[in-house]
Amino acid sequence: MRKIHFVGIKGAGTSALAQLYARMGYEVTGSDSQEVFFTDELLSQAGITYISSPSAVNVEGVDLVCHSPAYNEHHVEIARAHELGIPVYNYPQMLGKLTQERPSILITGTHGKTTTTSMVGAMLTATEQDPMVVIGSKNYNIGSNARYGAGMLVAEACEYKRHFLYYQPQVLVVNNIDFDHPDYFRDLDDVFLSFQQLVDKLPEDGVLVACGDDPLCRKLETEAQVLYFGLDPSNDIYATNIHEERGVLRFDVWEGSRPLGTLQFRSLGQHNVLNALATIAVSRYLKQNFEDVQVSLSQFQGVYRRFDYLGRLGGMEVYDDYAHHPSEISTTLRAVKASFPNDPLITVFQPHTYSRTQKFLTEFVDSLTLSDEVLLVKLFSSAREQDPGDALTEQLADAIRQRGKLVTYVENLEEGTRFLRHYASNNQGIVLTMGAGNVRGIGEDSLSFLLESKSE
Numbered sequence: 001m002r003k004i005h006f007v008g009i010k011g012a013g014t015s016a017l018a019q020l021y022a023r024m025g026y027e028v029t030g031s032d033s034q035e036v037f038f039t040d041e042l043l044s045q046a047g048i049t050y051i052s053s054p055s056a057v058n059v060e061g062v063d064l065v066c067h068s069p070a071y072n073e074h075h076v077e078i079a080r081a082h083e084l085g086i087p088v089y090n091y092p093q094m095l096g097k098l099t100q101e102r103p104s105i106l107i108t109g110t111h112g113k114t115t116t117t118s119m120v121g122a123m124l125t126a127t128e129q130d131p132m133v134v135i136g137s138k139n140y141n142i143g144s145n146a147r148y149g150a151g152m153l154v155a156e157a158c159e160y161k162r163h164f165l166y167y168q169p170q171v172l173v174v175n176n177i178d179f180d181h182p183d184y185f186r187d188l189d190d191v192f193l194s195f196q197q198l199v200d201k202l203p204e205d206g207v208l209v210a211c212g213d214d215p216l217c218r219k220l221e222t223e224a225q226v227l228y229f230g231l232d233p234s235n236d237i238y239a240t241n242i243h244e245e246r247g248v249l250r251f252d253v254w255e256g257s258r259p260l261g262t263l264q265f266r267s268l269g270q271h272n273v274l275n276a277l278a279t280i281a282v283s284r285y286l287k288q289n290f291e292d293v294q295v296s297l298s299q300f301q302g303v304y305r306r307f308d309y310l311g312r313l314g315g316m317e318v319y320d321d322y323a324h325h326p327s328e329i330s331t332t333l334r335a336v337k338a339s340f341p342n343d344p345l346i347t348v349f350q351p352h353t354y355s356r357t358q359k360f361l362t363e364f365v366d367s368l369t370l371s372d373e374v375l376l377v378k379l380f381s382s383a384r385e386q387d388p389g390d391a392l393t394e395q396l397a398d399a400i401r402q403r404g405k406l407v408t409y410v411e412n413l414e415e416g417t418r419f420l421r422h423y424a425s426n427n428q429g430i431v432l433t434m435g436a437g438n439v440r441g442i443g444e445d446s447l448s449f450l451l452e453s454k455s456e
């Protein structure tokens with residue numbers, strides 16, 4: 001097998017796999033929308049430049065087809081591959097093959113997977129462990145969402161549709177267990193069962209690294225070694241003296257009754273303290289010197305779309321974040337208000353998927369009212385759903401207004417950009433674009449307009 005075609009190659013996961021196989025010496029082609037995504041540059045850096053629009057002829061002469069889970073057997077290229085007898089794998093199946101070929105550190109949990117995977121990958125890279133890394137977004141330390149190396153594989157493991165059951169972990173990190181993806185999971189018990197099924201795949205000489213502050217993580221059962229991390233001193237690895245100010249976290253790290261040292265890095269929120277503690281717990285299992293880990297985490301530069309600083313617009317600092325579940329939104333907004341207590345906050349939010357928004361409508365209202373003001377953008381539809389996005393988004397806007405918050409509703413990014421440019425010229429504080437869709441474009445386009453205006 002020397003030629004692999006990726007369907008939906010610009011996706012966060014598929015683009016990472018495509019880069020890895022290209023660096024392994026395979027001939028890689030792909031198809032996707034011709035819209036420009038952040039992964040275009042990353043693919044180009046790996047020498048993958050042939051990206052076409054979907055067509056049946058694209059799979060002729062290839063040895064294997066790998067496709068994003070967003071597509072099914074009805075996709076023209078996948079259907080043609082089956083006709084030609086070409087092996088077809090989806091992204092989880094393809095990544096699963098890699099986890100079976102080398103010892104793997106899998107990072108899972110409903111929230112925090114991307115940041116923790118980035119931290120672990122950056123740590124192993126900095127300590128010269130030469131890892132192979134697959135991340136759901138661009139890691140600024142690594143410079144991509146993928147890294148090819150001869151060491152252990154570090155990868156995100158997503159619970160959606162139990163995709164992570166294709167994977168074989170040696171080290172399994174479980175950040176938290178929460179109810180999400182209501183279009184697939186029946187309830188929280190069903191979600192927990194899926195995580196337990198993954199834990200059951202750990203070998204006896206493996207390790208479960210789990211958040212001991214999360215009651216459901218504590219309920220996971222395994223014959224493997226268990227290391228708990230968290231903020232409570234009952235955990236194996238925990239933090240004390242947490243201090244955060246204007247996007248910088250500082251805290252002391254303990255292993256049982258023994259102090260390991262103080263850690264400081266650019267980030268915010270207790271959720272990122274937990275992500276760092278998970279990374280440290282992995283390092284303790286791998287018997288790494290804490291001083292080396294301390295240096296690598298202090299140099300952590302963050303992740304694309306995880307409280308990502310975009311620039312200054314008028315009197316406002318503009319940030320972007322991927323949070324799209326009510327728990328993530330609440331965690332992020334509380335962290336921003338704690339780290340920037342004197343700065344008014346306007347959150348530019350775009351809901352993603354009809355089923356999630358409908359199921360958690362009250363929770364979305366609860367979380368978004370933590371912001372001082374809200375700019376709400378019409379729902380970003382999922383390829384797997386047909387949904388009345390405008391009506392549901394307006395319903396969300398009305399519910400937030402009933403809580404006494406000022407809400408502006410816009411139909412698209414262009415309207416949002418016009419609003420934000422005017423708003424920032426008359427206000428000071430923090431702008432946070434937030435959501436799993438393309439809402440980041442409002443911040444980017446507003447800043448681009450400002451730069452163009454200055455150059456004229």
